[in-house]
Amino acid sequence: MFDxxxxxxxxVRNLDAAIGFYEKTFGVSLAHRERVDEQGVEEAMFRVGESWIQLLQPLGPDTPVGKFIDKRGEGVHHVGxxxxxxRKVLDHLKEEGVPLIDAEPRRGSRGSQVAFVHPKGVGGVLVELVQE
Amino acid sequence: MFDxxxxxxxxVRNLDAAIGFYEKTFGVSLAHRERVDEQGVEEAMFRVGESWIQLLQPLGPDTPVGKFIDKRGEGVHHVGxxxxxxRKVLDHLKEEGVPLIDAEPRRGSRGSQVAFVHPKGVGGVLVELVQE
Structure with a gap:
């Protein structure tokens, strides 16, 4: 189901500072930067193998990521x-009774389709499903 | 630097329950299960592409993962x-002044060499470096 x-x-609180840290300290290269108003973030993506590190700076304190930082501080926000x-995965999760934040796919960054699964259904982990 | x-x-609080959830709901197969006394956990590994999902049940409340759950609840504990x-990466991080939990490589699970980087140096993210 997951590939x-x-x-x-x-x-992160400060995207520019965090990008500088990841580049200098971890030697990863910025591949993509995008403001995603629907999700209330500015994001930066670094390629690592077949995955990405995605840094998320909230556009304001009342956004989901802004509230997360206010409550828990900086750190891992979700796993994609x-x-x-x-659609097939969402149908399966509905059958299993897993609480979904997005019952239908919506537009993510880089032209992808995404849906979030509620962390209360996944042992405290906010899960994003991504179809390229 | 990262591949x-x-x-x-x-x-997770209950490894058996969490394994059952990941298998049934997310369709991933348990690949490996191991008790790692040095880290105070019992762990379960699921292969996802070139990565693993690692579920960690603390062996007691005074272990690092036990304290994490007590403070923050279940959820993402670290990124590997x-x-x-x-060794080369650790030398570079020392030069950069990044605080390390492990200044030298130590034995991880599956015969790997690992070292943890302190989350206060990485914007709240506990990072584990893994050399297979």
Whole structure:
């Protein structure tokens, strides 16, 4: 059902500073930067093997990532798993009674289709399903 | 410096229940299960592409993962990045002044060499470096 860890989404306060840290300290190269108003973030993506490190700076304190940082501080915000057929996975999760944030696929960054699964159904892990 | 997301380490209260959930709901197959006394956990590994999902049940409340769950609840505990040369990466991080939990490589699960980087140096993310 999952074919890869698509990305690890990490909440940061200052995207420019975090990009500089990841480049200098971890030697990864910025591949993509995008403001995603629907999700209230500016994001930066670094390629690592078949996955991405995704840094997320909230566009304001009342956004989901802004509230996350206010409550828990910076850190891992969610895990994205790549799936070949997002609708099929969502149908399966509905049958299993797993609580979904997105019952239907919606547009993600880089032209992908995405849906979030509620962390209360996944042992505290906010899961994003990503179909390229 | 990083060649893959080696694993996402997830703290769970009940390993058997969590394994059942991941198998039934996410359709991933258990590949490996091991008690790692040095780290105070019993762990279960599921292959996803070139990465692993690693579920971690603490062996007691005074272990690092036990304290994590007590403080923050279940959820993502750390991110493991695969590196080709762990000593070289540790030397670079020391030069950069990044605080390390493990200044030298130590034995991880599956015969790997690992070292943890302190989350206060990585924007709240506990990072494990893994050399197979």
């Amino acid at each position: 890869r860890v698509d990305h690890v989404g990490i909440a 798993y790549g799936v070949p057929d997002l | 893959r997301v080696d694993h996402v380490g997830i703290a 990045y695969g590196v080709p040369d762990l």
